[in-house]
Amino acid sequence: MSIHTTIEGEHAPDDFALETREISKHFGAVKAVDELSIYIPRRGMTSIVGPNGSGKSTLINLLSGTLPLDGGMVIVDGLGLHLVKAHETPDHGITRTFQEVRLFDQISVMDNVMVVLTDRRVFPALFERAKQSHRAKAQSILESVGLWDKRDSLAMELSYGQRKLLEIGRAMALDVQIYLFDEPFAGLFPQMLERIKGILKQVRDDGRTVLFISHNMDIVRELSDHLIVLDSGRLLVEGEVDEVLAREEVIHAYLGT
Amino acid sequence: MRIILKPIVNSLNFIRTPRDLWRAWRGNIQLWANLFVIGWAVVFMLWQGAGFAVTVGTVFAIWAMLAVSLNLVVGFTGLLSVGHIGFFGIGAYSMAVLSSNPEYEQLRTEALTTFAWPFFAALPVCVLLSGVVALAVGVVFNRFRDDIYVLVSFGFAIIAFNVFLNARSLTRGAFGIHEIARPQIGGWTLNGELQFLLFVLAILAVVMLIAWIIVTSSFGRVLTAIREDEDAIEVFGYQATQYKLAIWVISAMIAGLAGGLFASWTSFIDPFSFILLESILLVSIVILGGLATIWGSLLGAMAFVLLEEGMRFLPFLPAEYIGQARQVVLGILLVLLMLFRPQGLVGKYKL
Numbered sequence: 141m142s143i144h145t146t147i148e149g150e151h152a153p154d155d156f157a158l159e160t161r162e163i164s165k166h167f168g169a170v171k172a173v174d175e176l177s178i179y180i181p182r183r184g185m186t187s188i189v190g191p192n193g194s195g196k197s198t199l200i201n202l203l204s205g206t207l208p209l210d211g212g213m214v215i216v217d218g219l220g221l222h223l224v225k226a227h228e229t230p231d232h233g234i235t236r237t238f239q240e241v242r243l244f245d246q247i248s249v250m251d252n253v254m255v256v257l258t259d260r261r262v263f264p265a266l267f268e269r270a271k272q273s274h275r276a277k278a279q280s281i282l283e284s285v286g287l288w289d290k291r292d293s294l295a296m297e298l299s300y301g302q303r304k305l306l307e308i309g310r311a312m313a314l315d316v317q318i319y320l321f322d323e324p325f326a327g328l329f330p331q332m333l334e335r336i337k338g339i340l341k342q343v344r345d346d347g348r349t350v351l352f353i354s355h356n357m358d359i360v361r362e363l364s365d366h367l368i369v370l371d372s373g374r375l376l377v378e379g380e381v382d383e384v385l386a387r388e389e390v391i392h393a394y395l396g397t
Numbered sequence: 398m399r400i401i402l403k404p405i406v407n408s409l410n411f412i413r414t415p416r417d418l419w420r421a422w423r424g425n426i427q428l429w430a431n432l433f434v435i436g437w438a439v440v441f442m443l444w445q446g447a448g449f450a451v452t453v454g455t456v457f458a459i460w461a462m463l464a465v466s467l468n469l470v471v472g473f474t475g476l477l478s479v480g481h482i483g484f485f486g487i488g489a490y491s492m493a494v495l496s497s498n499p500e501y502e503q504l505r506t507e508a509l510t511t512f513a514w515p516f517f518a519a520l521p522v523c524v525l526l527s528g529v530v531a532l533a534v535g536v537v538f539n540r541f542r543d544d545i546y547v548l549v550s551f552g553f554a555i556i557a558f559n560v561f562l563n564a565r566s567l568t569r570g571a572f573g574i575h576e577i578a579r580p581q582i583g584g585w586t587l588n589g590e591l592q593f594l595l596f597v598l599a600i601l602a603v604v605m606l607i608a609w610i611i612v613t614s615s616f617g618r619v620l621t622a623i624r625e626d627e628d629a630i631e632v633f634g635y636q637a638t639q640y641k642l643a644i645w646v647i648s649a650m651i652a653g654l655a656g657g658l659f660a661s662w663t664s665f666i667d668p669f670s671f672i673l674l675e676s677i678l679l680v681s682i683v684i685l686g687g688l689a690t691i692w693g694s695l696l697g698a699m700a701f702v703l704l705e706e707g708m709r710f711l712p713f714l715p716a717e718y719i720g721q722a723r724q725v726v727l728g729i730l731l732v733l734l735m736l737f738r739p740q741g742l743v744g745k746y747k748l
Contacts, residue, residue, distance in 0.1 A: 206628060206631075226632050227634055227635060230632075230633060235632060235633065238629065243625075244621065244622045244630075245625050246624075246745075246747065247618070247622065247625065251618055251622075254618060255621075255622045255633070258615035258618065260635055262616065265614060265616040266610075266615075266616040267610075268615040268616070270615070314634075
């Protein structure tokens with residue numbers, strides 16, 4: 141079986157930024173993601189909701205190659221991937237943030253952003269010094285997330301909210317089409333929440349595809365166009381936000397009212 | 398140097414009295430560490446005289462080279478290798494086998510393979526052979542992380558030592574190899590200790606320059622990111638294994654270079670210079686000086702050599718215990734460091 145298959149599907153490739161076909165991930169006997177097929181529309185904001193352990197984070201880990209697929213296929217740009225390699229995801233136009241913020245703790249805030257801007261190839265990187273264009277780009281990113289003043293402190297010295305901002309900024313430094321945000325709104329002060337909402341809207345308005353996980357239904361209603369509800373690794377419902385949220389099974393299973 | 402000069406320059410603006418000076422500098426542990434070690438070295442040199450200082454200086458330069466090479470791997474990339482002495486040994490044995498004098502009396506039972514190459518022909522082989530071995534070993538090592546990495550690198554050091562000890566047709570085992578060539582430039586042989594010291598220091602400077610270029614490049618920044626979170630950096634399009642392999646090979650090549658110089662300097666080597674303990678001492682030097690700083694490795698090597706040589710002159714310590722005592726002192730020092738200053742004297746990274 142070849143790893144890459146060209147997909148001639150029922151949908152024109154331009155409709156969806158990302159599509160999964162019966163992808164699975166098992167941890168022992170636990171089916172974290174179970175033959176899941178979803179569609180993520182291009183140039184919109186999609187959110188994933190679901191109870192704890194419903195496979196939301198695992199789904200993002202599978203899409204970004206952080207975890208290997210146990211079965212199924214991820215389709216991006218008309219290319220079917222049975223094996224998503226983490227280091228190839230930027231080439232497919234995908235980047236992500238992590239649920240538990242994963243920064244490069246013991247290097248500076250500036251370097252945290254700079255590191256994703258430089259040459260990927262080993263030998264050219266050896267002879268590449270910090271370029272002015274890289275510095276300028278890092279500066280604009282850090283200014284947009286409001287961390288330019290903190291550029292010389294270590295990432296570990298930042299507060300939780302600042303760490304979240306930096307992680308989102310680091311992902312934005314990568315110029316890709318699809319951004320996967322794993323719980324960008326968890327555990328934040330309302331002011332910071334507004335700020336991150338603004339950043340996500342900005343990314344969407346730039347014509348990128350945004351996928352995020354959240355437990356905050358108000359934010360989901362406010363931001364997203366498309367909603368995916370997961371339950372025990374399976375798709376419960378997907379569709380337009382208002383439609384989905386009005387459906388009985390969603391109300392019962394998830395909202396619990 | 399910046400570590401020393403910067404606080405001095407910064408404090409010139411507002412310092413009027415000695416008390417101001419004290420206030421400005423007392424909190425700067427890095428500055429004190431530097432001044433202490435360098436001051437100690439100067440006192441030591443004045444006390445023991447030039448001849449001794451030359452010997453100590455050469456030992457220092459070789460340890461410093463090794464420490465810089467190991468720091469690239471441990472401090473910058475976060476791969477805690479305790480097997481680096483193996484590459485040092487490969488370098489030393491390459492030099493010994495290739496350049497030892499064939500006319501030196503050999504054991505009747507075991508003829509030693511000799512080539513009688515000049516020093517400068519053998520030195521590139523030391524570097525390249527270490528690199529090739531590192532490439533093969535590194536491909537396997539890349540499958541491991543963290544604690545397991547320490548264990549497998551342990552294994553490498555043990556294997557290397559046993560090869561040196563038992564591949565007798567090549568290394569002459571425990572008898573060691575004598576009459577290893579000294580560097581020759583034109584018709585001029587660097588026989589004098591001072592000449593050799595200057596030669597080694599020049600090479601140390603080149604090694605530091607290479608290390609500096611590496612760690613300040615984009616490549617170096619990726620290394621530190623790999624150290625912090627290997628999975629996270631992969632998501633941004635970097636293949637961490639390639640970077641780890643590259644720095645591992647570069648580092649091993651530097652260690653091989655140091656080995657070649659060491660063999661030439663002592664002109665006799667046996668496998669017991671490359672035991673696991675030496676490797677642990679090397680890791681201690683790197684941690685003592687400070688992780689993720691090139692200057693720190695120099696400082697650590699300097700402190701270690703001064704500690705080792707300085708203890709010879711302790712009046713209350715019998716000569717036969719000195720070898721062991723330095724290990725005890727270094728061990729205690731390491732425990733204290735981990736307790737109170739985990740990043741080492743001038744380090745930028747905590748283990």
